[in-house]
Amino acid sequence: MLKRPTDTPYRSFTVGYKSAGVFSEAVDLGGRFGYRLDLVNEDGNTPEDHGHLRR
Secondary structure (H helix, E strand, C coil): CCCCCCCCCEEEEEEEEEHHHEEEEEEEEEECCCEEEEEEEEEEECCCCCCEEEC
16 A cells, blocks of 8 residues: 555554554554655564564
């Protein structure tokens, strides 16, 4: 999905829980000055032995 600048202010905040104990937070901001900012954080344990995700 393409993230394009918007003519009107755009704000999206998401908090979630993914499989295997991975938590996720996301912020998506856009505005009429030609900007679009998308930030995502994921952290948690994966199904593999001693697996951990942090990005």
